[in-house]
Amino acid sequence: MPRHLLGAAIVTALAVTLSGCGSGGGSGDDALEIWIRQAPDSDSAKTAVKLADAFTKASGVKTKVVALFDDFETKLQQQAAQKNLPDIVINDTAQLGNMQTQGWLREVDKAKLKGGDQLADRAWQAAQAGNGKYYAAPFSAQAFALIIRKDWREKVGLQPPQTWDDLAKLAKAFTEQDPDGNGQKDTYGFVAPAGTKRGYASWYASSMIYANGGTFLTDSGGGKFTPAVADPKTVEAVKWLQDQFCVAKTVNPGAVSNDTTVTHEVFEKGQGGIYLVGPYVLARFVKSIGTDKLEVVKVPKGPSGGPGTLGEGENVYLMAGSANEEGQQKFAEFAVSPDGQKIGMNKDANGAIVRLPVNKGVDMAAERTDPRWQVFQEAYADAVYSSPVPNWAPIRQTSADAINAVWADCTADVKAGMDGLATKLTSELQAQKAS
Numbered sequence: 001m002p003r004h005l006l007g008a009a010i011v012t013a014l015a016v017t018l019s020g021c022g023s024g025g026g027s028g029d030d031a032l033e034i035w036i037r038q039a040p041d042s043d044s045a046k047t048a049v050k051l052a053d054a055f056t057k058a059s060g061v062k063t064k065v066v067a068l069f070d071d072f073e074t075k076l077q078q079q080a081a082q083k084n085l086p087d088i089v090i091n092d093t094a095q096l097g098n099m100q101t102q103g104w105l106r107e108v109d110k111a112k113l114k115g116g117d118q119l120a121d122r123a124w125q126a127a128q129a130g131n132g133k134y135y136a137a138p139f140s141a142q143a144f145a146l147i148i149r150k151d152w153r154e155k156v157g158l159q160p161p162q163t164w165d166d167l168a169k170l171a172k173a174f175t176e177q178d179p180d181g182n183g184q185k186d187t188y189g190f191v192a193p194a195g196t197k198r199g200y201a202s203w204y205a206s207s208m209i210y211a212n213g214g215t216f217l218t219d220s221g222g223g224k225f226t227p228a229v230a231d232p233k234t235v236e237a238v239k240w241l242q243d244q245f246c247v248a249k250t251v252n253p254g255a256v257s258n259d260t261t262v263t264h265e266v267f268e269k270g271q272g273g274i275y276l277v278g279p280y281v282l283a284r285f286v287k288s289i290g291t292d293k294l295e296v297v298k299v300p301k302g303p304s305g306g307p308g309t310l311g312e313g314e315n316v317y318l319m320a321g322s323a324n325e326e327g328q329q330k331f332a333e334f335a336v337s338p339d340g341q342k343i344g345m346n347k348d349a350n351g352a353i354v355r356l357p358v359n360k361g362v363d364m365a366a367e368r369t370d371p372r373w374q375v376f377q378e379a380y381a382d383a384v385y386s387s388p389v390p391n392w393a394p395i396r397q398t399s400a401d402a403i404n405a406v407w408a409d410c411t412a413d414v415k416a417g418m419d420g421l422a423t424k425l426t427s428e429l430q431a432q433k434a435s
Contacts, residue, residue: 031062032327033086035076036353037314039069043351048090051343051353055334061327073098080104087328089317090335090353093126096135096315097391101432105135106318106328113137114333115359122383123358127315130223130388130434136315137332140344142278142355143379144207144310147285149273150295152179152187160297164240167274167300171250174273189250191272193263194407199396200259201404205238206310207276210384212237213305216399217387217425225387225434227425229399230418233304238403239414240302246410256408278312279376283350286370296372298379311383313355338362348373356380390432398424 034052038044045067052063066086068075073095079085085104099105108127110116116124116137123138146161148170153160156173160166171189173179180187193200202216209215214234217225228234245251252272255263260277267275268288275281276299285294299309316335318328334340341362344354348370356377357364364377386392402421406412429435 030324031064032088032324032331033064033066034088034090034331035066035068035072035086036090037069037072037092038067038353040067042067042069043346043349044353045351047344047346047351047353050346051335051340054339054343055331058334058339059327059330061324061330063331076104083321085319085321087319087322087324088331089319090139090314091317093136093138093312093315094386094392094396096127096129096317097389098393099317100129100135101390104317104320106320106322106325108134108137108318108332110134113329113336115337118360119336119358120360122311122380122385123313125388126311126313126385128388130390132223136317137336138358139314139316139335140354140356141311141313141358141380141383142280143376143383144276144278145299145376145379146297147267147275147277147282148295148297149174149179149270149289149293151293152273153295155179155181160295161300163300164302168244168248168250171244171274172248175248175250179273180270187270188252188272189248190244190255190274190276191252191263191267192255192276193258193260194245194251194255194404195257195259196397196400196404197259199393199400201256201401201407202396202399203310204276205241205403206384207299207308208241208302209234209237210308210310210382211299211306212240212302213308214302215384216395217389217429219387223388223434225389225429227422227429229402229425230415230422233302235415235418236304237302238406238418242406242410242412242414245407256404279355279373280352282370282372282376283348283352287350291370294372296375298375307382308384309379309382311380311385313358314353342367389429389434394428395425398428 036048049065052065056063119138123141127134127136127138129135156177158170161170174189212233214237215228218228301307316332338361341354341357341359345367346352348368406414406417
């Protein structure tokens with residue numbers, strides 16, 4: 001079977017393939033196969049095809065873009081088992097350790113990546129494994145901020161939040177003062193993807209933890225780490241959020257079971273007015289809710305620390321076993337170039353696969369006229385990436401299970417829950433030989 005031909009059952013049941021040839025026709029088996037974690041036929045998938053088309057036009061290398069969303073990592077596992085990995089994967093920065101420890105990735109030489117010296121140092125951190133080597137080219141960055149219903153905030157007569165107390169007061173007003181004016185008590189302050197799927201509870205809590213000066217792991221040097229989840233600053237942040245769920249009751253019902261797909265819809269339906277999230281949904285919400293009804297505010301510093309917010313994004317991964325290593329290298333270089341970055345940014349339109357550019361030669365303000373993007377760019381200066389352990393995925397998932405448990409059970413003691421989490425993370429770090 002040709003290397004780039006997906007198994008028929010997987011194609012039928014699991015994938016939708018988009019052709020990304022410069023000629024606009026179907027790609028052959030010798031095409032560079034590019035997987036991206038986006039929904040098939042979505043605006044983001046179409047942007048990926050535009051990027052591949054432009055690369056083909058510039059290089060002459062044929063491409064095939066495969067857009068997959070649900071169970072993306074599982075499908076990669078299936079391809080790895082068949083020794084038939086794609087050539088390129090564009091995926092979350094947090095997945096680097098998981099893929100690298102399984103031997104799926106080629107090492108990237110920063111000095112030999114054309115344009116690599118033009119990429120932000122902070123972005124390169126997200127391409128570095130626990131052994132100090134690089135296994136990806138940074139492609140897209142993002143920091144988290146608060147998307148707030150501005151019309152609701154003005155209706156309740158409050159200013160944009162500058163402290164956690166301000167944020168709690170705004171959430172309470174949104175919950176109790178009928179900001180949508182429909183005469184019913186059917187709105188809430190926060191919408192939150194607080195479920196455990198793909199570690200969303202810890203993903204959501206991260207920005208508040210970092211904003212309070214807390215963290216998940218402390219770097220002990222030499223590739224070794226110790227849990228920090230039971231430290232006072234981290235516990236304080238998780239407890240503050242538990243109070244929003246359980247005492248103030250300002251979080252949308254069902255949040256402890258929701259992922260981002262559901263939470264996006266909850267926000268769009270006007271069930272809540274504050275969403276701590278990345279910039280990738282800004283254009284979508286501008287279109288569905290209305291530009292004059294939305295504002296973006298940096299996450300306020302917590303009472304014990306800050307500033308800080310979750311930093312993440314996507315890398316271009318050069319997959320092991322490719323018969324076209326030259327094509328892999330050329331695509332990575334094009335993707336990080338100013339031209340590639342601008343295509344991926346997609347102006348102010350929906351479907352951006354480059355949220356914040358990693359190439360220092362790209363002026364975001366010149367590419368996007370919406371000033372709200374600049375708030376995310378400013379927040380990135382204080383962004384915190386996940387620790388470069390061999391595999392972050394089980395740490396995020398274990399943390400999500402523990403954090404979700406203390407939000408779902410209002411009788412739960414947060415400190416005890418975080419103590420238990422610290423014990424589990426110690427065992428995980430030992431298993432990864434990172435403790």
